[in-house]
Amino acid sequence: xxxxxxxxxxxxxxxxxxxxxxxxxxxxxxxxxxxxxxxxxxxxxxxxxxxxxxxxxxxxxxxxxxxxxxxxxxxxxxxxxxxxxxxxxxxxxxxxxxxxxxxxxxxxxxxxxxxxxxxxxxxxxxxxxxxxxxxxxxxxxxxxxxxxxxxxxxxxxxxxxxxxxxxxxxxxxxxxxxxxxxxxxxxxxxxxxxxxxxxxxxxxxxxxxxxxxxxxxxxxxxxxxxxxxxxxxxxxxxxxxxxxxxxxxxxxxxxxxxxxxxxxxxxxxxxxxxxxxxxxxxxxxxxxxxxxxxxxxxxxxxxxxxxxxxxxxxxxxxxxxxxxxxxxxxxxxxxxxxxxxxxxxxxxxxxxxxxxx
Numbered sequence: 001x002x003x004x005x006x007x008x009x010x011x012x013x014x015x016x017x018x019x020x021x022x023x024x025x026x027x028x029x030x031x032x033x034x035x036x037x038x039x040x041x042x043x044x045x046x047x048x049x050x051x052x053x054x055x056x057x058x059x060x061x062x063x064x065x066x067x068x069x070x071x072x073x074x075x076x077x078x079x080x081x082x083x084x085x086x087x088x089x090x091x092x093x094x095x096x097x098x099x100x101x102x103x104x105x106x107x108x109x110x111x112x113x114x115x116x117x118x119x120x121x122x123x124x125x126x127x128x129x130x131x132x133x134x135x136x137x138x139x140x141x142x143x144x145x146x147x148x149x150x151x152x153x154x155x156x157x158x159x160x161x162x163x164x165x166x167x168x169x170x171x172x173x174x175x176x177x178x179x180x181x182x183x184x185x186x187x188x189x190x191x192x193x194x195x196x197x198x199x200x201x202x203x204x205x206x207x208x209x210x211x212x213x214x215x216x217x218x219x220x221x222x223x224x225x226x227x228x229x230x231x232x233x234x235x236x237x238x239x240x241x242x243x244x245x246x247x248x249x250x251x252x253x254x255x256x257x258x259x260x261x262x263x264x265x266x267x268x269x270x271x272x273x274x275x276x277x278x279x280x281x282x283x284x285x286x287x288x289x290x291x292x293x294x295x296x297x298x299x300x301x302x303x304x305x306x307x308x309x310x311x312x313x314x315x316x317x318x319x320x321x322x323x324x325x326x327x328x329x330x331x332x333x334x335x336x337x338x339x340x341x342x343x344x345x346x347x348x349x350x351x352x353x354x355x356x357x
Contacts, residue, residue, distance in 0.1 A: 054175040060094035063110055063128050064176045070132035078177075078188050079146060080139065084132055086173035087111060087154045090166040094176075096126055103161060111135045111158070147294050149268060149317060167271065167319055190269050202299070203306025205259045205281065209354035210308045212289065213245050213252040213325055218357065220244035222346040241344045242288075242328040243351075251314040254289060254325055257356065258307045262299045266290075273318025276311050279333045285350075286330040291318045 053061060067084040074080075088094050091112040100107035106115035109131045113119035118138075124130045138157040139145055145153040150170060155163040174190045181188065222243050245252075260278035263286075267274050274297060275290035281304065293315030299305055316323040328339075329347045351357035 053179040054172045056094055056172075056176060061176065061180065063088065063094045063096065065180055066128035067110070067132040068177070068180055070129050071136055074133065074136050074140075076136055076140075077146075079150075080136060082170075082173050082177055082188075082190075083139065083145075083150050083154060084135060085176050086150060086166055086169045087135065087158065088132075089169040089172055089176075090154070091158070096128060098126065147268070149273070164319070170269075170271075190266075199302040200300070201304045203309050205304065205306050207259060208307040209258045209351075209356050210255060211356045212257050212327060213247055213254050213314060216245040216247045216252050216314075216325070218243065219246040219324060222344075222348055241339050242326050243347045244324050244326050245314075246322075246324045247314050251293060251323060252325075254292060254311050254314055256305045256307055256309045256311055257287065257351075258354075260287065260305060262301055262303045262305060265297055265299070265301050267297070268294055268317055271319045273320065274312065274315065275318075278305075283333040284331070286332065286334055288328040288330075290326045290328075291315055291320050291324060293317065 056064070064085050067088055068081045071081045071084055085094075088110045092110050094110065096109055097112075098108060100112065104112060104114055107113060108115070108122065109125040110128055111119075111125075111131050111134075113125045113131055113134065115122070115125075119125055119134050120130060124134065135157065139153065142148070142153055142156045145156070148156070149167075151164055151166040154160075154166045170190055174188075177188065220240060220243065222240055224239050226238060256278065259281045261281060262276055262278050264277035266272050266276070269275075272288075273291040274294050275288065275292050276297060276299060277286065277288045279286050289311060291314075292312035294317050296313035296315065298310050298312060305311075314323055314325050320326075327347060329345045329350065330342055331345050334342055348357060
């Protein structure tokens with residue numbers, strides 16, 4: 001996934017999406033089988049693959065194994081194990097390094113812990129298990145770490161300069177975790193939770209279309225626009241791949257635009273934040289709705305919901321700097337739509353034709 005940066009104004013919130021990946025699962029995907037998922041309990045790390053994973057060699061995977069087992073020893077959940085791996089990738093690329101950097105020349109080890117007395121001795125900082133244990137103890141002291149964006153929780157534990165530094169390492173951390181977690185961890189998604197079983201039909205499926213958030217302002221449209229200074233993503237940063245809505249006066253309730261099957265629920269996923277992805281019941285569109293408030297999603301994967309069914313609350317989770325709803329439309333029921341491999345389509349004419357914009 002390609003990182004993105006979002007610039008928002010005081011009254012109108014605009015989202016720039018760069019290289020956003022929307023994962024859509026079909027009924028054959030193992031992530032639909034909630035019974036095989038081990039979250040929220042921690043997962044015992046298995047043997048490190050000899051050939052490495054996600055660009056990491058056997059030594060690096062062995063260090064990730066130590067991180068996972070340190071979290072398990074403290075009885076921390078999968079979410080903490082993912083955060084620990086994500087942190088060490090961002091700090092040391094999962095290597096026990098015996099040097100620091102310009103900002104912290106006395107930093108050492110997997111987590112680049114400083115020689116300030118807070119992280120133990122030099123030997124402690126160079127020991128994967130001890131340094132990981134000390135990191136997790138610091139993480140536990142971060143109030144509400146479980147509900148924070150992972151990169152923010154890490155930032156508050158590590159006290160690094162850039163709070164968004166760790167976002168780009170989430171996907172790699174998930175791959176590493178899955179490789180070490182074996183069958184019990186195979187279905188855990190990047191948010192660190194198991195997909196919940198759904199398969200309920202909610203409401204009257206009558207083919208209606210409704211506004212995604214009543215009383216909201218269309219704050220940013222689909223199409224080309226100049227990338228704000230400092231935006232990551234190269235040429236992709238000069239195009240907005242979705243459409244945004246902002247509810248003035250307070251968070252709005254986000255609802256299903258039309259009858260749809262919920263195929264993906266995300267909880268505090270690094271780029272997406274909290275949100276849902278659905279496919280229209282006729283299979284003609286896949287719609288992603290992102291950046292909802294943490295813990296606000298009201299539907300489950302597998303549910304089929306009617307137009308107007310509450311999905312969640314407008315929020316500012318994910319890689320954004322302000323509260324709003326961002327939606328992306330893809331043609332058809334794609335198994336894994338991805339910008340720019342699978343081009344998005346402009347939601348504007350569709351929403352206008354349905355009388356909701």
